[in-house]
Amino acid sequence: MSQIRITSLLVASAVAAALPLRAAQAQDASDPVALQEIVVTAQKRTENLQDTPIAIAAINGQALERLNLASVSAIAAQTPSIAYSEAGGEAQVYIRGIGSNIFSIGVDQSVATHIDGVYIGRANMGLTQFLDVERIEVLRGPQGTLYGRNATGGAINIISRQPTDEVEGYASLLVGSFDRREVRAALSGPLGGGWSARVAVRGVQDDGYTEDLDPRGSNQIDDTDLQAVRGTLRWAGESLTASASVDYSEFSNGNTSIFPIDNVGLAESLGAVPTGDIHKTRNNTPSFHDWQTGGVTLNFDWKINDALTLSSVTGYREWDSDFLFNTDGTEIEVTRSSFIYSSSQVSTELRLAGDYDRGNFIIGAFYIDEDKFGGLGLVRAGFTPPLVQAPRSFVFLADGSGQASALFGEATYRLTDQWSVTAGIRYNDEEKDGLLSNVTLLPDTELLGLFSPRPLPAPTAAGSRNFSRSWSAWTPRFVVNWRPAEDQLYYVSYSEGFKSGGFNDLSVINPPFDPEFVDSYEIGAKTEWQDGRLRVNASAFYYDYRDLQVSVFANIGSITTTFTTNAAEATVQGLELEVQALPVRNLEIAAAISYLDATYDQFVTPYGTCSAANAALDSRCVGRPGLPRLIDAAGNRLNNAPEWKGNLSATYGIDLAAGGRVSLFAQVSHQGRVFFLPANTTVMSQAAYTLVDARVAYSNESGSLELAAFGRNLGDEEYFQNIVQFTSTSDGRRDPFNIGNALGYPAPGRLWGVELTYRFGK
Numbered sequence: 202m203s204q205i206r207i208t209s210l211l212v213a214s215a216v217a218a219a220l221p222l223r224a225a226q227a228q229d230a231s232d233p234v235a236l237q238e239i240v241v242t243a244q245k246r247t248e249n250l251q252d253t254p255i256a257i258a259a260i261n262g263q264a265l266e267r268l269n270l271a272s273v274s275a276i277a278a279q280t281p282s283i284a285y286s287e288a289g290g291e292a293q294v295y296i297r298g299i300g301s302n303i304f305s306i307g308v309d310q311s312v313a314t315h316i317d318g319v320y321i322g323r324a325n326m327g328l329t330q331f332l333d334v335e336r337i338e339v340l341r342g343p344q345g346t347l348y349g350r351n352a353t354g355g356a357i358n359i360i361s362r363q364p365t366d367e368v369e370g371y372a373s374l375l376v377g378s379f380d381r382r383e384v385r386a387a388l389s390g391p392l393g394g395g396w397s398a399r400v401a402v403r404g405v406q407d408d409g410y411t412e413d414l415d416p417r418g419s420n421q422i423d424d425t426d427l428q429a430v431r432g433t434l435r436w437a438g439e440s441l442t443a444s445a446s447v448d449y450s451e452f453s454n455g456n457t458s459i460f461p462i463d464n465v466g467l468a469e470s471l472g473a474v475p476t477g478d479i480h481k482t483r484n485n486t487p488s489f490h491d492w493q494t495g496g497v498t499l500n501f502d503w504k505i506n507d508a509l510t511l512s513s514v515t516g517y518r519e520w521d522s523d524f525l526f527n528t529d530g531t532e533i534e535v536t537r538s539s540f541i542y543s544s545s546q547v548s549t550e551l552r553l554a555g556d557y558d559r560g561n562f563i564i565g566a567f568y569i570d571e572d573k574f575g576g577l578g579l580v581r582a583g584f585t586p587p588l589v590q591a592p593r594s595f596v597f598l599a600d601g602s603g604q605a606s607a608l609f610g611e612a613t614y615r616l617t618d619q620w621s622v623t624a625g626i627r628y629n630d631e632e633k634d635g636l637l638s639n640v641t642l643l644p645d646t647e648l649l650g651l652f653s654p655r656p657l658p659a660p661t662a663a664g665s666r667n668f669s670r671s672w673s674a675w676t677p678r679f680v681v682n683w684r685p686a687e688d689q690l691y692y693v694s695y696s697e698g699f700k701s702g703g704f705n706d707l708s709v710i711n712p713p714f715d716p717e718f719v720d721s722y723e724i725g726a727k728t729e730w731q732d733g734r735l736r737v738n739a740s741a742f743y744y745d746y747r748d749l750q751v752s753v754f755a756n757i758g759s760i761t762t763t764f765t766t767n768a769a770e771a772t773v774q775g776l777e778l779e780v781q782a783l784p785v786r787n788l789e790i791a792a793a794i795s796y797l798d799a800t801y802d803q804f805v806t807p808y809g810t811c812s813a814a815n816a817a818l819d820s821r822c823v824g825r826p827g828l829p830r831l832i833d834a835a836g837n838r839l840n841n842a843p844e845w846k847g848n849l850s851a852t853y854g855i856d857l858a859a860g861g862r863v864s865l866f867a868q869v870s871h872q873g874r875v876f877f878l879p880a881n882t883t884v885m886s887q888a889a890y891t892l893v894d895a896r897v898a899y900s901n902e903s904g905s906l907e908l909a910a911f912g913r914n915l916g917d918e919e920y921f922q923n924i925v926q927f928t929s930t931s932d933g934r935r936d937p938f939n940i941g942n943a944l945g946y947p948a949p950g951r952l953w954g955v956e957l958t959y960r961f962g963k
Contacts (some may be wrong), residue, residue: 235733236781236789241338242360244611245347245512245563246554251727254623254680256341256740256777258283258793262334262362267384267866268894268911269375269954271331271405271790273357274922278892279848281795282341282777286839286877286923287457288527288946289540290490290524292325293923295340297742298773298799298842299354299719302877303752303765306542306575306599307635307668307704308407312887313344316359317446317498319516320350322571322603325492330450332429333387333401335362341777342742343698343721345676346625349607350565352699353719353746363444364397364435367388369962377954381407390962395436395647403429410949411458411480415532418484419455423947427452438502456488459530459944462924463884465935466529466942473531479919479947483532492522512854512945515549525652528579529930530944532799539578539650546571560621561772562612568605575599578650579929595639596650596657599633599706600802611678623680632671635704639664665711672716674699688729696721700750705765715767736781740801744773751806751879769804769879771839773797787854794847801879804834808880809938818937830938834879843873843889860902867895877924884943890920905960913952919946 237248241257250259258280260270269278273294277285284295286302293302294312301311306323314321331337337359344352361765367389376384382405389399409424431448460479469475476482496518503511524540552565611625636661651657678696685691694929698719705711725740749769775797782790807829811822822830838844850868857863869891876886893916898909926941933939 216841221366225269236729236736236783241336241630243338243340243358245552246561246903248739251451251690251729251736251738253727254682254690254694254725254811255344255739256282256723256725256742258339258341258598258779260337260475261349262336262338265331265334265337266373266897268913269377269956275336276337279868279871279894280339281779281846281848282775283794284799284843284846284872284875286841286946288923288925289526289538290325290458290492290522290542293841294354295745295841296339296355296518297748297775297795298839299744300841301750302840303705303750304577304705305706305765306544306573307601307633307637307706308750308765309351309701309703311351311354311700313348313350313356315348315356316496316516317361318358318500318514318654319496319498319518320548320550320567320569321518322569323542323544323573325494325520325522325542330403330427330429330452331359332403332431332448332450333385333399335360341740342723343491343676343696343719343744345697345699346609346611346627346678347563348604349609349629349676349699350631351700353700353717361431361433361446362387362389362399362401364399364433365962366391366397367963369960371958371960372635373956375954375956375957377407378952379407379410381405381425381954383954395438397435397437399431399433399435401431403427409455410952411482411947413455413458413482413484414476415483415485417511417532418486418527419488422455422458422482422484422488422759423949424454425452426454439539442500442502444498444500446498447495448498449493451491451493453489453491455484456490456524456526458482458484458947459527459925460945460947462945463930466531466535466944467930468531468533468535470534470932470935471533473529473533473545474759479683479921479945480950482530484527484530485532486525486527486537486957488520488525488527490524490526492520492707494518494520497648508557510554512552512554513549515547517547519543519545522953523652525649528927529942535581536927537580539576539580539648539652541574541576541651543575544571544573560612560614564609564610565608567607567609569603573599573601573603573743575601575650577654577707580650594650596640597707598638598640598660599635599704601633601704603631603633603701605629605631605701619684621682621684623678623682627676628673629699630671630673631701632669633701635668635706637666637668637706637709639709646648657836663711668704668713670702670704670713672702674716675716688733690727692723692725692727694721694723694725703750703765705752705763707763711764711766714750714765715748717746717748717750717767719747719773734783736779738779740777742773742775742777746770746773749804751804764807768806769799769834770802770806772802773799773839773842775799788855789852790850792847792849795845797842797844797846799839799842801834801837801839804837804879805831806834806879808832808878809940811938815937822938832880834881835882837879838876840877840879841875843875845871845873845889846873862900862902862904864898865896866898866901867893869893878926885924885926887921887924890918892916892918908956908959909958909960911953914949917951919950920948922948 387401411423429450433446435444483808528536548569609627678692748767809830811825896911900907931942
C-alpha cells in the first residue's frame with residue numbers, strides 16, 4: 202500500500218501546484234422552469250435517466266453533501282429497495298432482497314460495485330467512503346449483459362468528479378456531534394495544451410457514537426479516523442480523451458460495538474452488567490479496525506468517427522484490513538474475533554460503441570485477475586462455555602486467486618418512431634483457486650488471536666484443503682421500448698443475473714459451491730408531465746431466484762461450524778414508484794416507495810443442533826441426537842428484504858431582499874421489518890423504524906459561500922443495522938438447541954453538524 206500512498210500524494214501535490222487560481226464566478230441563481238435533467242452512464246454511454254430502460258436511483262454529489270452522506274450505509278436509509286448491513290468489517294448490500302451475508306474471500310457479493318468504471322472484487326474497497334463524488338448510480342435488478350459477474354441484485358456505480366476546462370473548486374469545514382471534525386477540498390482546472398487536472402482530499406475524525414464504559418477496552422468505539430486523497434490528470438484532443446487517476450484512503454478506529462439482545466449469553470450468566478442503552482458498551486478488549494485501500498485507474502476514449510467510439514478502462518486496486526473485535530460485546534472475557542483480509546486485483550475492459558440512424562450498439566471484452574488472503578481467529582478465553590465440548594480456539598486461513606473473463610454485446614434497434622427493441626448477451630468464464638486450512642490452538646493461546654506475537658502452529662494435512670473450480674454462463678437481456686411521446690418511455694424487459702461460485706473459508710470440509718442465478722421480468726415507465734415539472738417513474742418486477750448460496754450453522758462431530766451450499770430457491774416480486782415535482786416557485790418535492798415480496802420457495806436449513814435432552818422440546822429432534830435441527834423456511838422472507846420502504850423529502854428556497862438565499866430541506870424515511878436469518882425469528886429481526894432528517898443553509902448572493910446546519914435521525918431512533926447469532930458466546934444451559942446468542946450492531950443515533958463551504962469557479 203505504501204507505493205500507492207506515495208504516488209497518490211505526489212500526484213495530488215503536483216496537480217494542486219500546477220492549477221492556476223481564478224476569482225470566483227457568480228452562479229446563476231435563477232429559478233428552474235423544469236426539473237433538472239439527470240445524466241447517467243448506466244448503459245456505458247452518456248444519456249438521460251429518462252431515456253434509460255433500467256430502474257435506477259441516481260444521487261448527485263450535491264444531494265450527498267446536503268446531509269453529509271459519505272457511504273453506501275448512509276444513503277441506504279434514504280433509498281428504497283436498498284438495504285445495508287455490516288458485520289466483521291464486511292459490507293453487505295442488498296437490492297430488492299438479493300444480497301449476501303457470507304464471510305469469505307472465496308465468496309463474492311451479489312451487488313457489483315464499480316468505481317469510475319472499474320469493477321471492485323471486494324465490496325469494502327468502494328463502499329466505505331465517498332471522495333469528491335459526482336454521483337452514485339444504483340442499478341436495481343440483474344445486470345447480466347453489460348456488467349456481468351456478481352450483479353444478480355444489481356450494481357452500484359460510484360462516479361468521481363473529473364477535471365474541468367475552467368478553474369473551480371471548493372473547501373469545506375464541518376464540526377458536529379461526537380466531536381466530529383471534517384475537512385473536504387478540491388481544486389480543478391486547465392493546465393494548457395489540452396491537459397486538465399483535479400485533486401481532492403478529505404479528512405474526518407470523531408469520537409464515535411457509542412460510549413465505552415470499560416477503561417480496559419479501546420476507549421473510543423464506533424469512531425472515525427479517515428484520510429483520503431485523489432489526483433486525476435486528463436488530456437483531451439480532437440478525437441482522443443485520456444485520463445489517469447490515483448487514489449489512497451486509510452481508516453482506523455476502535456472497531457464497532459455489539460449489543461447483547463437475548464438472555465442466553467454466557468457473559469450474562471457470568472455477571473455481565475447490562476448497560477440499558479444500545480449506545481453504551483463495556484468493551485474490555487483493546488479492539489481495533491484498520492484498513493487501507495487505493496488504486497490506479499486509466500481511461501481512454503477514442504472517437505473513431507461520428508458513429509464509432511472505442512473505450513478502455515484499466516484499473517489496479519488493493520485492500521488491506523486488520524480487525525480485532527469483542528465478539529460477546531461485554532466486559533466479561535468470553536470470546537474475541539480477529540480478521541485479516543488483503544486483496545489485489547488488475548482488471549481491464551475494452552468497448553466499441555456505435556450510434557447509427559436507427560439505433561446503437563456496444564460490444565466489449567472484460568478480464569480480471571484477483572489475489573486474496575483472509576484469516577479468522579476465534580479465541581475463547583480462560584474457559585470453555587458449559588455444555589459445549591469444543592476446542593477453545595481456532596484459526597482459519599485462506600489463500601486464493603481468481604480469474605474471470607467475459608465477452609458481451611448489446612444492440613438497440615428502432616422499429617418505428619415509437620417502438621424499439623434491445624437485445625444483448627454476455628459469456629462469462631471464471632476460475633478460482635483456494636488453499637484453506639484451520640488450526641486448533643492450545644488453551645494458553647494469546648488473546649490477540651491472529652495478532653499474537655507467537656507463531657501459529659502448522660496445520661495438519663487433515664486440516665488443509667486445496668480447491669480449484671471453474672464455471673461458465675451465458676446471461677442474456679431483452680427489452681421492448683415504447684415511446685408514445687417524447688417525454689414518455691415504457692418498457693418490458695427480461696434479463697438473467699449470474700453470481701460466481703466459490704469456497705467457504707471457515708470450513709475445510711465444506712465442498713465448493715456453484716453459481717447462483719436469477720431470471721428477472723420487469724415492466725417500467727419513465728415519464729414527465731406538466732412541461733417537465735412533474736416526473737413519475739415506476740417499475741414492477743418478478744424474479745425467479747435459484748441455487749441461492751446460503752450460509753448455515755451445522756454440527757460436525759463436536760464442532761459447530763458454518764456451511765455454504767446452493768440450498769434454496771426463492772421468488773421475489775415487487776413494485777417501485779418515484780415522483781419528483783416542482784409544484785410552485787422554489788419548492789421541489791420528491792417521494793419514493795417500494796413494496797417487496799421476497800420469500801423462499803423451498804429451503805430446508807439447519808437451525809441449531811439436536812440432542813437426546815432437547816428432543817422433548819422439539820419433535821424435529823426425536824431420534825436425531827448430535828444431528829442438525831432442521832427447519833422448513835419455505836414462505837419465510839429473505840434476509841434484509843423489508844416489505845415496505847419509502848422516502849418523502851421537500852426542498853424550499855427563499856430569496857432574501859438583501860441578497861443571498863436560504864435553503865430548507867427535510868425528509869422522512871421509513872423501513873419495514875427486516876429479518877437477518879432464514880428462520881425469521883423475532884429476536885433475529887429489526888422492527889420497522891422511521892428516520893427524520895433536516896438541513897437549513899444560507900448562501901451569499903454569488904453562491905460562493907454557504908453556511909449550513911443539518912441533522913440526521915432527529916428523533917433519535919434506536920435500531921440495529923444488523924443482528925447476528927454466535928454459538929461461541931452462548932451458554933449451553935440457556936441455549937438448549939445451540940442456536941447462538943443474539944447480538945445487534947447499533948446504528949448511529951441522532952447526528953448533527955455545522956458546515957462552512959467556500960466554492961469558486963463556475
